[in-house]
Amino acid sequence: MAPNPAHTALWPAPHASEAVDATVHVPGSKSVTNRALVLAALASEPGWLRRPLRSRDTLLMAEALRAMGVEIEETVSSSSTGGAGNPERAGEAWRVLPDGLRGPATVDVGNAGTVMRFLPPLAALADGPVRFDGDPRSYERPLNGVIDALRVLGARIDDDGRGSLPMTVHGGGALDGGPVEIDASSSSQFVSALLLSGPRFNQGVEVRHIGSSLPSLPHIRMTVDMLRAVGAQVDTPESGGEPNVWRVTPGALLGRDLTIEPDLSNAQPFLAAALVTGGRVLIPDWPARTTQPGDRLREIFTEMGGCCELADYGLVLTGSGSIHGIDVDLGDVGELTPGIAAVAALADSPSTLRGVSHLRLHETDRLAALTKEINELGGDVTETADGLHIRPRRLHGGIFHTYDDHRMATAGAIIGLAVEGVQIENVATTAKTMPDFPELWTGMLGA
Template sequence: MSSEVLWNAPVADRPVDALVRVPGSKSLTARWMFLAAAADEPSVLRGALVSRDTRLMRDALERLGAVLEVEDGALHVTPLPPPAEHPAEPVEIHTGLAGTVMRFVPMLAALHHGDVRFTGDEAAFQRPMDAVVDVLRQQGVEVTEHGEPGRLPLTVHGTGRLPGGRVEVDASASSQFISNLLLVAARAETDIELVHVGEVLPSLPHIDMTVETLRQAGVEATHQLDAEGRHAWSVRHGAIRPLEVTIEPDLSNAGPFLAAAMATGGTIAVDDWPETTTQPGDAYRDLLTRMGGEVWREGRTLCVRGTGTLRGIDADMSAMGELVPTMSALCALAETPSRLTGVAHLRGHETDRLKALATELTKIGARTSELEDGLEIHPGELRGDVFESYEDHRMATAGAIIGLRVPDLRVVDIGTTQKTLPDFVGMWLSMLHPEPAVDDA
């Protein structure tokens, strides 16, 4: 391991006190970009996140024929052209480690007449893709798997059509296996009825987010339980109207900053926190209150104050699994043990997040046990050490949170935070060392 990739996490020498503005939601940016590319006419997206994941999404959509251009700070999207009469030249799309690109775009590739090969970072080859392949094949789309079945790399042999109809999918490993088909369903030749047949359904708020974006794009989409009590969605085929939207700030990316208030007994205000939202990050308001923080609103700003009390928590995180790394970092700093459950699907994220968190937290002194579907965290006397990020942006920010209280904590590859938050380090240092106000002369 070379010293160049180690970042010395700064220790807070005083309670933090800062106003934070986080960029647009990664999840919403991906969905709006996708829908704009699939729409009938050009769209305008304001506040879109610019990060590695969204650059990969933009590149994927452009390779399929959409045109995305920035004008006056807004992203203008010209949709995909109709499928060619004859197969186009083969296309290769690099997904990086972006789940939205590797799980969403293959459905759009089915509407492209020609071969589209999907590859990605080495770690992406471990992420499950079997449900994507299964749904495509249910729709009559030929898929070639070049390596391990149900994993990248693979090629979608698009014919320019999706027939629609009834589709069954096991989305136990990721809610993205539901959202991917919902996002393209209006472009099918008939209505789509999608039924989840797995034992568990993680991150339902992310699917609710998808349904809400569809409705805003004029697509008729409903969610209900079928006769057997299973989650089911219906999407009517038809037009996707052009969009003109402003994308909410990313509430999950606000989490590390809110956690900093809790960890240091300080105050963090996050600007433009929406009154109502489908983002799972909104759960921080309840979770941090339960851990002993004070949470309130001042207009469009959400404020969190650490009170000096940091209680452990027993929480079902199934609806907001992406918050687990941040919450785990706080649990390691808490006064009493914690249990975070309902998140077995985190084993298939950028890394096996449960194993990674258990390994790294135990290494620095917070004995952490893997449960079948979560973690049990026992705080202890924490010590500085190398905190591995596993190329996972949320592991990296978890290390930064702990480093506020633990000297000599060195995070491997803090640059991986560019996946969703391009200037995390700059924002973190600005929070810790705000520039003094200058009085007018």
């Protein structure tokens, strides 16, 4: 079979000849959209998602839920205003009509961690078997935390002992639930997956993390906040519970009318552009309060030389013309690592990025990929046990490979702003979370 041309084409990363001055409307959050879809599918009444992200990962989630018997109607209203996402789609809304979860069904997870981990607990509640399959890389991503936990809670799963895809969940229409111990040190999504469906388990669920440090805690806080917003009772370590223990009480979930926040992690390359070019970028509708990990960009990019101003209309980042190295623990915000590494490669002093050993299990081994690609442009990056050490060097043009990883593609684009001749292999992979990235990027530069 011939390779997909989109996967082999080289995209010349635009080089910035002057400081950027732009307003960029960032599409909705993937993390919020996919959690909202799951909760709406489990609700006892219809719900609305407004300004949802339309990307490969969210469309995979929607199609998977449809396959399991959930009706999702898509509408676009020309009268709606606002700009959290693409202005042309600002009035888009999805109406979710839960009508029981059914099998037999087949779910394509692509390479979406939220789909492959959040939906097996729903499948255990379905009336019939649900088969899960996906991209070749999805077979390599850990799923044992969810599989083993569901078996303890009463589910029957055929995975041929792999602890990974492909697999079949034999839904029995209900699940006992109760207490379960898991090691979620490779992905906080193992915890979120069980919490999201926990209200529908007969006994609810008590999830106890027994492994080493837990990555991406803000994503678990996002899950808890969204559960509480639809009426679930959740006890957490932060609310006075035991450390590393989350409890969800069984009960009905409410249908809500939810407007999806802009994806703050996807705002990263645009904010980085202001830092790299000494320019100014406004991201409209940046929330004053959020559980999204991307909100930490305000702190990190300020330390690296930028100036952030959060106002009612959004976030403005202004670059100073200088980029400083940083020593930072990114354990809670690992998804920001590729973009921060790209900026650090252009800094005036070394950087150490720590706490992100779990990135070796993401869409690709992000630590190895960043090291290889930046070094092949003349950089000096070394892997550590739990991260990267980056010594800035004068970089040159070349091909920046993405490994079908959207955040690798945007990292290469950031470097391309300052380094002429950078070509991104398979920029189309950004469609995983940001389908219009090339157009947004060139539009930011005034092209």
